[in-house]
Amino acid sequence: MVRAILCASAAAVALSSGALAQTWNLNPTYGSVNLRTGFLPDPYVTNVQAGGDRNARNLPGNCRGYVANAPDFNLNYQAGSTLPLIIGAESSSDTTLVVNQPNGSWICDDDGGPGLNPRMTISNPQSGLYNIWVGTYSSTAGFPQAQLYISELTSVTGPNSGGMTSPPTSPPPPTASGPNISLPATYGNVTLRSGFLPDPHRTNLQSGGPINANVLSRPGQYCNGYIARAPDVELRWTAGSLPLIIGAVSDRDTTLVINGPDGTWHCNDDGGPGLNPRLRFQPSQSGVYDIYVGSYGSTNNYAAQLLISELDSQVPGDGPVTSPPVSPPVSPPTGGGRPDYTLPASYGNVTLRTGFMPDPHVTNLQSGGPISASSAISGATGACRGYIAQAPDVELRYTGGSSLPLIISVDSSADTTLVVNTPDGRWHCNDDGGQGLNPSMRFDSPQSGTYDIWVGTYGSASLRPAQLHISELYSQ
Numbered sequence: 001m002v003r004a005i006l007c008a009s010a011a012a013v014a015l016s017s018g019a020l021a022q023t024w025n026l027n028p029t030y031g032s033v034n035l036r037t038g039f040l041p042d043p044y045v046t047n048v049q050a051g052g053d054r055n056a057r058n059l060p061g062n063c064r065g066y067v068a069n070a071p072d073f074n075l076n077y078q079a080g081s082t083l084p085l086i087i088g089a090e091s092s093s094d095t096t097l098v099v100n101q102p103n104g105s106w107i108c109d110d111d112g113g114p115g116l117n118p119r120m121t122i123s124n125p126q127s128g129l130y131n132i133w134v135g136t137y138s139s140t141a142g143f144p145q146a147q148l149y150i151s152e153l154t155s156v157t158g159p160n161s162g163g164m165t166s167p168p169t170s171p172p173p174p175t176a177s178g179p180n181i182s183l184p185a186t187y188g189n190v191t192l193r194s195g196f197l198p199d200p201h202r203t204n205l206q207s208g209g210p211i212n213a214n215v216l217s218r219p220g221q222y223c224n225g226y227i228a229r230a231p232d233v234e235l236r237w238t239a240g241s242l243p244l245i246i247g248a249v250s251d252r253d254t255t256l257v258i259n260g261p262d263g264t265w266h267c268n269d270d271g272g273p274g275l276n277p278r279l280r281f282q283p284s285q286s287g288v289y290d291i292y293v294g295s296y297g298s299t300n301n302y303a304a305q306l307l308i309s310e311l312d313s314q315v316p317g318d319g320p321v322t323s324p325p326v327s328p329p330v331s332p333p334t335g336g337g338r339p340d341y342t343l344p345a346s347y348g349n350v351t352l353r354t355g356f357m358p359d360p361h362v363t364n365l366q367s368g369g370p371i372s373a374s375s376a377i378s379g380a381t382g383a384c385r386g387y388i389a390q391a392p393d394v395e396l397r398y399t400g401g402s403s404l405p406l407i408i409s410v411d412s413s414a415d416t417t418l419v420v421n422t423p424d425g426r427w428h429c430n431d432d433g434g435q436g437l438n439p440s441m442r443f444d445s446p447q448s449g450t451y452d453i454w455v456g457t458y459g460s461a462s463l464r465p466a467q468l469h470i471s472e473l474y475s476q
Helices: 010-020
Strands: 005-009 031-036 042-051 071-079 085-090 095-100 107-110 120-121 129-137 145-151 189-193 201-207 232-237 244-250 254-259 265-270 278-281 286-293 302-309 349-353 360-368 392-397 406-411 418-419 427-431 440-441 451-458 464-471
Touching: 005 189, 031 042, 031 286, 071 189, 085 129, 095 120, 107 120, 107 418, 107 427, 129 145, 189 201, 189 278, 201 286, 244 286, 254 360, 254 418, 265 278, 349 360, 360 451, 427 440
Parallel strands: 031 071, 189 232, 349 392
Antiparallel strands: 005 107, 042 145, 071 129, 085 120, 085 145, 095 107, 095 129, 201 302, 232 286, 244 278, 244 302, 254 265, 254 286, 360 464, 392 451, 406 440, 406 464, 418 427, 418 451
């Protein structure tokens, strides 16, 4: 019997185990869940049937048991900076675990938990998709009932360790004494990434609520004001090299309470101009920020505006403010002005993670557009050439994590160019880096996140047929 052992990459599995390899991208048999660090209730528990006809020994490494082809369960996990991720199973039969991690690597366990039950502890978990299989040690065990549990607490050894006989069906109700970040944001969700425009992003709202933010105070941080139970705004943020600055402006005394991606609470009163709050995160983490704007002296609701920025000048640290702006700034230019990665991609979204097959991934499209890349883009890596569309041609959502590069290239009979905005908000341009007059870019140690891709035509705004290739192989 074995403890958690790191197996080889998903790409190596596909090459070595052939038809017996687990197919991670099939729909999970027993569903999926989105969890982020600090989730409640802990442990999260779900019922599955263990076992299958695939021998886990066919995976590279010391894996055990018999598992299904499709995952039993998928976990979409947003990690923090301190807590481990613990995955285990309990059953009256001898069970095993097989997990495919976000970076494509495999980990397996048998008997790491109490009795003949598996349990693995991932000390520094990655954010992303975990495909989970619960296996049976014996091929003759059939498909016994099992409970899969997910936890961040080392004290949890299984769902029944605390007397629980069945998985919870819903999280516990919120208490009147504190905010509940699992509730929908009152003023909506905002998705931004570094380099966003317009900057600042503004949301009009009402500050205040029934909860005294003092319940969140801890040594070295005192939380002021009265806030709502549900977040006012939920920010889904992709970080770059710039700071993330969050503030509020109002003609009343307001406060700010934020739950960050790692589950830590941050509070401020009067860090901005006048009696307005301001918090600055540098470096900022990618992930979800639940934001509350409070009223300082009472539970009353006051008109306020939430500002999200990467520029200190947009959310200053001092100076008078008499009232919040009443309208947002002018929207990004349209027509032939400049590329706008917030627009939907013309030829769709592509979601890939390291080890993807088939490689290369190919998208047929029309290159070109009305925007001169050399005039519209400054500060890019590489010289920007050609004419591109305003909206991205393709949006790539990529999960990296291996030693493989990410290669983006174009194949066309026309003279084409390439413009890419990477997850850190930086622009990259290429012309003729590939074969003939076609462009190619290679990113070593590629970041996980969103890559917005434009394929341009060199000499004019005319549209020309082209193929976009996305690969991790040095040659295709």
